[in-house]
Amino acid sequence: MKKQFWTSILGLALATLSLSSNAVSQEVPELTLQQAEQLREQALESTLALDITASLTTEVGARLPGTDADKKAVEWGMAKLQSLGFDKVWKEPVSIPVWLRLHESAEVIAPFPQNLIISALGGSVSTPKNGLEAEIIHFDSIEALESSADGSANNKIVYISKRMEKHSSGRGYGDAGPARFRGAASAAKKGAIGLVIRSIGTDSQRSPHTGVTSYEDGVTKIPAAALSNPDADQLDRILAHNKTTTMRLNIQTEVLPDATTYNVIGEITGSERPDEIVAIGGHLDSWDQGTGAVDDASGIGITVAAAKLIAQQQRPKRTIRVVMFGAEEIGVFGGKQYALDHADELAKHIIGAESDGGAGKVLALSSSVSHESLHVVDEMLKLMAPLGVVRSSAKATGSADFGPMVRAGMPAVGLVQDFTPYFDIHHTPDDTFDKIVPEELAQNVAAWVIFVKLAADWPGRFN
Ligand code: ZN
Ligand code: ZN
Secondary structure: OHHHHHHHHHHHHHHHHHHHHHHHHOOOOHHHHHHHHHHHHHHHHOOHHHHHHHHHHHHOOOOOOOOHHHHHHHHHHHHHHHHOOOOEEEEEEEEEEEEEEEEEEEEEEEOOOEEEOEEEOEOOOOOOOOOEEEEEEEEOOHHHHHOOOOOOOOOOEEEEOOOOOOOOOOHHHHHHOHHHHOHHHHHHHOOOOEEEEEOOOOOOOOOOOOOEOOOOOOOOOOOEEEEOHHHHHHHHHHHOOOOOOEEEEEEEEEEEEEEEEEEEEEEEOOOOEEEEEEEEEEEOOOOOOOOOHHHHHHHHHHHHHHHHHHHHHOOOOEEEEEEEEOOOOOOOHHHHHHHHHOHHHHHHEEEEEEOOOOOOOEEEEEEEOOHHHHHHHHHHHHHHHHHOOEEEEEEOOOHHHHHHHHHHOOOEEEEEEOOOOHHHHOOOOOOOHHHOOHHHHHHHHHHHHHHHHHHHHOOOOOO
């Protein structure tokens, strides 16, 4: 009885102690705020993110998952993190399918014969060796296709003409994207033998936008491609003549045996809570036609530079982990594998964020954190205000690669970028280094150092 009494008194005292230390720990330390402000100014002057982005896009170039270039990218990532002095650098295997683009061409046969510029969608199967020739059936949207009668597209090539609208929020991608994401399966269900879509992009260059398309089990896999936007305009004008329009489509692709790529990981070990992780990163792979400068070498450059600048100033209290995810483009293979590999340390992931929105300025900060920790996000916003960053009411999703971790419960923020320029070149041969505006890339790093520094040094939890 007596022992129980003293135990409960002790328990009460400990509880009070931890309550009060919790209450104290809720404030962001003044020194952390000052250091974050200094980091912001340093980041605006630093070319480190730009240098890293130039290094990846120049020394490796395009890096389609499973190719030799992808292997080179993994080696590049390991070497880059080591040369920057990260405390731990390692890689984790990710099993992936390997898809290669060999040939793509399209031509209108009738009524007005002419060539059109296309890009095969990622994962597309091949046409017969000499291509296939069929009548075009036109739908304004994927919804129109999906609500058409069974057999509506029998033995035809489906053409979806929906135009992606340009918004700084990038919301047009959500509206137009499904034509690419699931168009091939939807067209096949209506009996089609091929799919062409207007590019999911906002430019008017003859530079079609690729990107992955998904097939469905039990549904015939049909070849699928995107027309460049001017070529889609041209096809629209041809179709407006209301004459039977036929097209020849020749897509040759190859699927190799499954291969292994890697998530490349680097850590700056925390000084006080090394087991607790602030997880950031981007994806290392890219499509095959450009050099993946804005998608997503920039995200790699931004997050690696942010971690490095913070470490240079003072060792963070928590560990900063930078993940260069593998094989995002062909189906978020690295992100899904990371969530599986690190499921047992989910609770150690204090917060996370991915940079995968190009190189445009950060416009807003979204979050997915507890109500009790929102004041830390407020402090981040105060420090980001001079950068033009405002609060976003949207929930942070962790972007594609940290999405599985966030859905499992990891808190997150989102540094929401200006998508206005992004979807002009996204997934095209024009995604090259020259499109990056150095000042805008530096502004990203300036916003990221604030988020990462506060998250690493504030002693509380975000959930
Ligand atoms: Zn991306
Ligand atoms: Zn992409």
